[in-house]
Amino acid sequence: MFAYIVRRLALMLVTLFGISVIIFVLLRVVPGNIVDILFDAAGFVDPADKANLEKELGLSQPIVVQYFNWISGLLRGDLGYSYVSEKPALQEILPRIPITAKLAGLALLFSASIGIPLGVISAVHQGTRLDYTLRVISLSGLSLPSFWLGLLILMASVSLFGMMPIFNPNPKTWTEAFAIYAVPAMAVGFRSAALTMRITRSSMLEILRQDYIRTARAKGASEASVNYHHALKNAVLPVITVIGIEAAFLIGGLIVTETVFNIPGIARFLVEALRWRDYPIVQNLVMFIACVVVFTNFVVDLLYAAIDPRIRFGD
């Protein structure tokens, strides 16, 4: 097990290194840089001023040096300075993480509390009209763009209550907190709920076909006991791991939802920073997202390996 962990950790580092190279190069391919944008806002450019600014921001150095500076800074915990706000990138990124984390957490909670029960029901009643209906609902959940769902929620909130949630970092009342976090979380979580439901259903079905379930049935265990005691217990693990992976990928939904609901989290920040060509913010944010994904994958793999020793040899 120890060797396995070490190997997985090494792979993780290789992956993160690759991501850092790719994102760094991609960003430099993007036409236009912060200097152009700043001078564009000013409406004219003096080549000498432009060269000065490029030097000041370190953009005139060879790309390899820039990359090295970034990585060595990263290892020391120094993420550089945002080009736009001129504040340390860490100071810009850190306060936004809890906002997005809260949204993601709520979205996952929503997705699990809706997706798992419905998935189990669907599996237990496989082939019935109820199963069909639930499957159609889950498929439609996968088909609704979350930004559209967000817009519809806003529309509904305005026509029903004559108001809409405006983000406030320190909500004063419970209802306000609910409106600020839970409503957008539902818009994001709807899609993952659909996904969770599908996965719960299929892993339940697989387990219900297993021998020990048949044995339990043959021994005269009640239908409810078989379904909920034996089967669900074993089906939960794959579901939880999938939810773990989904957590990392929620970011796509969060990007559009934070935009629709005007929430100052990291997902929307990424889009804004990209627009400003604020390299220090974009590359560090992408690395952060990648770390979350890679780490989640790692934990999921470990979980599996702990349960099913064959995996350690099969990789």
Place this chain on the structure above:
Amino acid sequence: MRSVHALGVAALVMLALPDPTFAGEPKSGGILRVYHRDSPGSASIHEGATYSINIPFMPVFNNLVMFDQHKAQNSQDTIVPDLAESWAWSADKKILTFKLRNDVKWHDGKPFTSADVKCTFDMLMGKSQQKFRQNPRKSWYDQVNEVTTNGDYEASFNLKRPQPALLSLLASGYTPVYPCHVSPADMRTKPIGTGPFKFVEFKANESIKIAKNPDYWKKGLPYLDGIEYTIITNRSTAILGFVSGKFDMTFPTEVSIPLLKDVKSQAPNAVCVVEPVNVSTNIIVNSSNPPFDNLDIRRALALALDRKAFIQIQFEGQADIGGTMLPAPAGLWAMPKEMLEQIPGYGPDVEKNRDEARKLMQKAGYGPDKRLAIKIATRNIPIYRDPAIILIDQIKSIFIDAELDVVDTAQWFPKVARKDYSLGLNLTGNAVDDPDQSFYENYSCGSERNYTGYCNKEIEKLFDQQSMEFDVAKRKKIVWEIDKKLQEDVARPIIFHSRTGSCWQPYVKNITIMSNSSYNGYRYEDIWMDK
């Protein structure tokens, strides 16, 4: 074009008038909550070229002089003292001297002196050690030889030649006095001023906060405890926030005419004002390359414009048609209606104009079977993109098939500077309603913001002539002549001058929205809330 006048009059018609006489005694206290349309790049007014910076940060500063904050139409006559108690021109009109207040302190406690004035303008002229990252209004001081001080409380601008407009430029919200002892970098992130409000914090994409300066040198001011700007880029989200009472005021001049109707129906008590913003939407024409090096094709383009249709679609009829200078009555320098209508393309009969345009196109070798294919470059922002879409549709009628070339903000300026376009759709904002500001910047040979590269030495001479003229009536005559010529040369066809709305809750008192500039009216020291 009979309606030009009517449109002009409408410019001053307010949807609802705040009533200053019954406002009662001002009350102190309260935080004014305003939404902000976007996250400004920095907090440094001198380094910006958008009122996204002026609006939140103008209350942090003072100018030497400023436009009276409660007279909607800015002019030389509405300029009042600010940090300067008084000012005077020398007999040869080449020295402008300011007597400064001696009781002013910066927010960090250091005293304000004439050295700060010299520092600020030396930096703007590029003469100091410390440099701005960007200095978009350097050309405003082209005629200034140097700024000198006489003791701690007197500063003089020594000019190369008389320039009456200089005083207006100094009164703009774009021209605050910066402290000598704070670096430009600090001014971008945590500005220090002498103004009624102190900077508190600026969180990109989130909020800007400023708080009352208790030691403000104008005793008893400001009334508000602070102002809080919440950044909301989606307009309808922002408007909904205002309508539901989350904000006391919209971002000034940011409520489009279609949204204004929405506000009025949802919040009938809200006070709303519609004013011109002195931003013109225009076409930049690359006349150094084919096909638009051909004056006939440029003329045809000018003739094909149906300006009313633009205004109908984007402003439900509420915008102004004119030349370079902002149309009357809000604008001070616009040519008379009769003169405007003589310019090709401004005549009232669009079909007749287009017939003429088609003839010009045929003369140049194009026709229904040989259509001209071009690209129209514009920025990826709705206020740029929307008129471009209408333009493409309109020039179909004169055998031009245009495709939209949407350029990312980061690439727009380099592209235009490279002259890598044939037609571009552009917006030009004028901070001060004064010909000096507009002509030199946009039409003089070699000016960095003269995107089209238009250069006409004859007209250039007229620029200088009007600039030195102290007699307003005489100056107007020259300005009209210049404006007409610029339009006839199709240097940069002006499509329209936009108007927008600003709204606030009825308890917010003492706000005046300027009618011929959207950059100068945000000191907010005497705004108060009746609640």
Place this chain on the structure above:
Amino acid sequence: MAVVNYDSELRRAGAHATHGWRRLAFLAQRYVLGTFGLIIMVLFVWTALSADLISRYDPLTVDSAHRLAPPSWAHWLGTDSFGRDVWSRIVHGARISLAVGIGSTALGATLGVIVGLISGYLSGWVDLVFQRVTDILQSLPLLVLALVMTAALGPSLHNVIIAIAIPLIPTVSRVIRANTLALREQPFVEAAKSIGMSETRIAIRHVLPNTLAPLIVLATAQLGSTILTEASLSFLGLGIPEPYPSWGRMLSESAAEYVRTAPWLVIFPGVAISLAVFGTNLFGDALRDILDPRQRG
């Protein structure tokens, strides 16, 4: 990993009893939802192909006299702030969605197959390198990678297709690789080897055809997500530029401004996206049920 015999799977599904059209009819009856999805997809493709016939106005023509008109007989789904007909724009928007959906899925799948085949067949260090690259690409959420890619390439139809295709490669190459690995151990491949067939020929003649079925399943499943990604990119202003009527773009900026005064601008493009994606999802699900029993739910 076991190799699936698709013919027997079809038979198991009950299709052995009949042939030709009747076989199709049988499948349609058995997989009602899938058939429903297929119908939506066919409608969607048909709309895209015959957009010029069924749209009633030019989707780009501006009409200042009829701006923001609510749905009526003249404008079935109303008009936008330029007076452009929403129905015509949605119909033409189907072209863009379809072009991006099929284009990027095809591109991503082709590249994924190449990578997967090479990786699975050659193994060794080539496999190792490809595997790591795949890992890297999979560690970035689809939309994040697509966002940076479109920013890098600039907004245009083919750039959006490329930007969405690249993140698809790892998903496809993983499945193809696994399948190839399994196939390599199969007797018929061994046999081909023993008669002296070259490795490349074996890969193309024997291995590739046998990976087609999982590929089709996977591609159909991805089609919906590519359409959604394009819509998200356009919604964020990084997709296909105006004036082209992309559904996502129709929902962004200008539509958001009219959320209350002109709700049809928000509702109909969203319905179009959801319906198209729903159709491909339903069909993809049924296809998977038929062809790929390992994933059968």
